[in-house]
Amino acid sequence: MRRKFRLREERRIREILRRGRGVGDSSLLIKSLPNEVGFNRFCFIVGKSVGKAVVRNRIRRLLREIARELPLKKGYDFVVMAREEAAGRDYGDLKEVFRELAKKGGFLEEA
Secondary structure: OOHHHEOOOHHHHHHHHHHOEEEEOOOEEEEEEEOOOOOOEEEEEEOOOOOOHHHHHHHHHHHHHHHHHOOEOOOEEEEEEEOHHHHHOOHHHHHHHHHHHHHHHOOEOOO
16 A cells, blocks of 8 residues: 555544544444545555454555445545454455445445
8 A cells, every 4th residue: 555545643543543434343343524625545454453463464455455446435544453363364354344345334336
């Protein structure tokens, strides 16, 4: 994921976690707020409870690829948090969970 699509500012991440609209299930939590830049920015949080570094980095890579592929509405900042159950899922499962949560939250672009 290119640098301009990454959300790194701690103040903005805390604001999204506090005020953002969120949807979640047992493996993922997605929170978002509209931004002023006109394109989507993402922050992926995978805590130590998910697994060791190799597992956490794998989940982070999968989530980045899924976010890149899905047709999400433009102009939002997203914080995606992986929960412990995410470690047991493969790419297809995670993509389906992400798609369902984005649809439920109204973040998915209408076809």
